[in-house]
Amino acid sequence: MAHGHEQHGHAHYGPKTLPSNLDAPAIVRAWRTRLLIVGALFALLSLAFIFTHEGRNHILRAYLMAYMTCFGFAGGSLAMLMLQYVSGGKWGLLLRRPLEAMTRTLGLVALMLVPILFFMKHLYQWALYPTTEATAQALAAHAINAEQALTANAKRAMLSPVPVVVQSVIIFGILILLATLLNRWSLQRDSDPARGTQASFDRWRVRFENLSGIGIFIYVVLLTDGAIIWIKSLDVTWYSSIWGLQFLVGQGYAVLALCILSVILLSRFEPMKTLLRTTEQHDLGKFIFAFVMLNIYLTFAEFLIIWSGNVPDEIPWYLNRIHGGWWYVCTADFIFHWVVPFTLLLSRDLKRNKTKMIWLTCWMLFARCLDMFWLIEPNFKDAAANLHIHDNIGILAYITVPVTVFCLWGAYYLTQLMARPLVNVNDPHLEEILEPEHAH
Amino acid sequence: MPPREGTYGLLAEFNTPSELVHATEQARHVGYRRMECYTPYPVEEAAEALDFHTTRVPLLCLLGGLMGLTTAFLMETWINVWAYPLNIAGRPLFSWPAFIIPAYEWTILFAGLSAAFGMIALNGLPQLYHPVFNAPNFRNGATTDKFFLCLEAADPKFSLTETRAFLETFPAVSVVEVEH
Structure with missing residues (x-):
């Protein structure tokens, strides 16, 4: 500890000064270039799968998985942004600008949905047989079973091409509106002529709280709808009322992992070097630990309820995801998603260690993808209870396509991150965050 | 003394x-x-x-948690498989999913008690x-x-x-x- 031996004065216990330049460091531009290069390479690799058996279908499914994960980042960051406005706290100030940058990618994520809507016939049974007549014909031709036909007809009002497009437009319309307002106000807050005064703090705090409180509720409703129409409806017969919450918690898990990764990487350079204290990093570690617990809680609760019920309507969903090689995937999912983050995050020293947290958050982001793979792929006939690579090399698109999409999304996120100073200055927490560690 | x-x-x-x-x-x-x-x-x-x-408090807490987990899980296994086997909806006697929640509760209980009493003991209290x-x-x-x-x-x-x-x-x- 070089600073521990100063003989006179207590300079190292005094408050730190805010760096004069609060913009994202120049290195972010280099990170973006690297992401684009990796993205381009993986895009080329993905193209190779077009020519394999079932390759195009796998590319589309893998793209759906990548889309849903990116939606998780963009939408989840909006929820987290609103959450930190209503809860307050120094962690919120620290994450605010990265979260805002993620919410500003919502427009891109909305565009990313277009190919899925365009090719929906190849993903969703309800889109392939969009009318009662088409469903009846498919049933007569034994393409679907009676249960699927009956459920598809019963759910037609929600699950058919036009309603799904309308729902998607509504979801993105409202989310983008919320994100735009929060982002605009955040800049106005910094340029407030009365900034730095209690009156200004209170005025903005109340304004943000009033939108965020109701915004969180609206988000949860819209997310539940989105998760149902985009992912759950891949299996038209399945019901689960915990589904939306499971995605919500998964998004919190992923967004926090990405935020922690962002601020730790940024903290190698000013201004984040001054802003990120071990105290806040420790707090964020505890927060993500809560999401790790909540995630396994909801996932296991869903399984336990269906296991106890033992109803023929529900259990095939799990059987398709356990039998035929999927046991390895769901065991890996459990270990990656819960066992490893849980046991490691128990450690106080690990939560306060920058390098280890970088590795762990990357690991957790990978675990989210593995979970999404396990949710999506077994919905399809050739993969249900039958995980195989022989004559099915296209399944590797689940690696290349998401990497491509994440790199592109990540590059856009970094572009947005560079657009604003890395900290919101008109906030009373700023003074606290500049205090030395543990000053009470 | x-x-x-x-x-x-x-x-x-x-x-x-x-x-x-x-x-x-x-x-x-x-x-x-x-x-x-x-x-x-x-x-x-x-x-x-x-x-x-x-301090050794985290270690005590961890050991307490593991003790709670194994105690509860083994106890449930023993009761359901050997001590009082019951056919519940035709499920196997060793139905581990049903054992998880009590085992989880015991983990928390034992870990919490070990942390609290371990902390008091390691502090040399009551003094x-x-x-x-x-x-x-x-x-x-x-x-x-x-x-x-x-x-x-x-x-x-x-x-x-x-x-x-x-x-x-x-x-x-x-x-x-x-x-x-």
């Missing part, structure tokens, strides 16, 4: 945590090891300056007597707004005169001798 007599140590009183931490760092720097800080609220820098060892309470200013200040550093006589470097002179180089409000 006969009552211990003589000097327990020298107690310096400070008005701010920064002064306390500074003095503690210096005391360590010149070679004192047997010392303790007393503050009205946790001052992590003081613990750092003392080079306070990592009915401590010499620093013999200093009148300690009784008044230690739980409100004063910060104390006690250099103990058990330290080989301790000397009534030199240690007092050393402590008086800091802006201490007072330096008092504490009897056993």
